[in-house]
Amino acid sequence: EWWRSVLRENEDFKIVDVALHCDWSKLNISISEALNFELPELLCEYYEIVYDTFEAVEPTELQLKLLNGEVYKCGKTTKRFLGLKQLLVYYSYSNYLLNSYMNDTGLGFKQKTDSYSLTIPLKDVKDFQIKYRNMAYTIIKQLKEYICHIPELASEYDLFLECDCGCSDGNCDFTEKRVSKFKPKIIKK
Numbered sequence: 001e002w003w004r005s006v007l008r009e010n011e012d013f014k015i016v017d018v019a020l021h022c023d024w025s026k027l028n029i030s031i032s033e034a035l036n037f038e039l040p041e042l043l044c045e046y047y048e049i050v051y052d053t054f055e056a057v058e059p060t061e062l063q064l065k066l067l068n069g070e071v072y073k074c075g076k077t078t079k080r081f082l083g084l085k086q087l088l089v090y091y092s093y094s095n096y097l098l099n100s101y102m103n104d105t106g107l108g109f110k111q112k113t114d115s116y117s118l119t120i121p122l123k124d125v126k127d128f129q130i131k132y133r134n135m136a137y138t139i140i141k142q143l144k145e146y147i148c149h150i151p152e153l154a155s156e157y158d159l160f161l162e163c164d165c166g167c168s169d170g171n172c173d174f175t176e177k178r179v180s181k182f183k184p185k186i187i188k189k
Contacts (some may be wrong), residue, residue: 023100030095034088038095042140049147049157050084062153072149081146087139094132101125 035054040047053063069083101122147154 022096026099027092027096030099031088031092033095034092039088039091043143045157046140046143046147049153050087053084062150066146070146072146074145074149079142079145079149081142082139084143087136087143090132090139091136094129094136097125097129097132 039050043050049066053059053066056063059067065081065083067084069081069086071078071080073079147157
């Protein structure tokens, strides 16, 4: 997969406390699902930047900042963008929590247990999934604010007709204004 050259499993996943003996094959499936199905839908037109950044053979300085995050100034306020790696880690880990809860066997889905551990109820696993998913959503918001902060990037990908991240007047309120290409029609019977 194209993201493997950027994401280092053992290093980048330390932020979510992945167990030393986690099922990396299930985690890789979760990463693929996030990148191929869920994140394109969530990020819409921003996904092209994500894809181009992860695919870059020799990332530019800006792409490295997109990958690893950056602390930057917005007017008089200091803001932080955690980076695309952390977005992918938190989002795919939230998927992994449910994917690792059970195993697909020849006799259907089963939960593996042993005499030395207790199974965590599915409700608790879902609560953790929501926690990590919400962290990813925060990074998505940070990504949009960060891109707005870099007008040449927003214009390169034609993301905004008008973007006000508030940095010019110092209030740092991000607003995104787009002109829709969709023209509603009134259909008469």
